[in-house]
Amino acid sequence: MIIEQALLQVKAGQSDQFVAAMRKAKSLISVQSGFQSIEVRPSVDSLDLYLLLVKWDNVESHRDGFRQSPEYKEWRALLHDFYDPMPSVTYFGETIFS
Template structure:
């Protein structure tokens, strides 16, 4: 599994609206080929920072699949205007622990 990681910094005062928009956007990613899981966690220290973790079977499912799909423009329209600055996306491979 590959984990897509992004720290989402939401514009001041927009956290509640962002959470509503994310709930609307979630189904757009969950139906994608190679999608495995999604978590969006608010920061305990700052109510305008969220951690996005999306599990994919491989990086290409995100980059070449979802980002090139007809659903991605809708995802972008729902969410991208909340971010300041735009988040950096990183990918992480297998865990070094095998519990």
């Protein structure tokens, strides 16, 4: 299992619309092969900043599966106009604690 992480900086004043769009977009990602779960958490310190955490079976499920799917085109159309700047994605492996 891996975790995809991204910090999503939403354009000022667009958080309500972003949250509504993210709720719609959840159904696009949750049907993907290798998808496990998604969390989107608002920052307590910075307005319009969100933490995206998606659990996948492996990196390929995200990069070669979801990102190449027709659903990703819809995801991008729903969400990408909200970001400034565009977020970068980082992948994390298994926990070092048990």
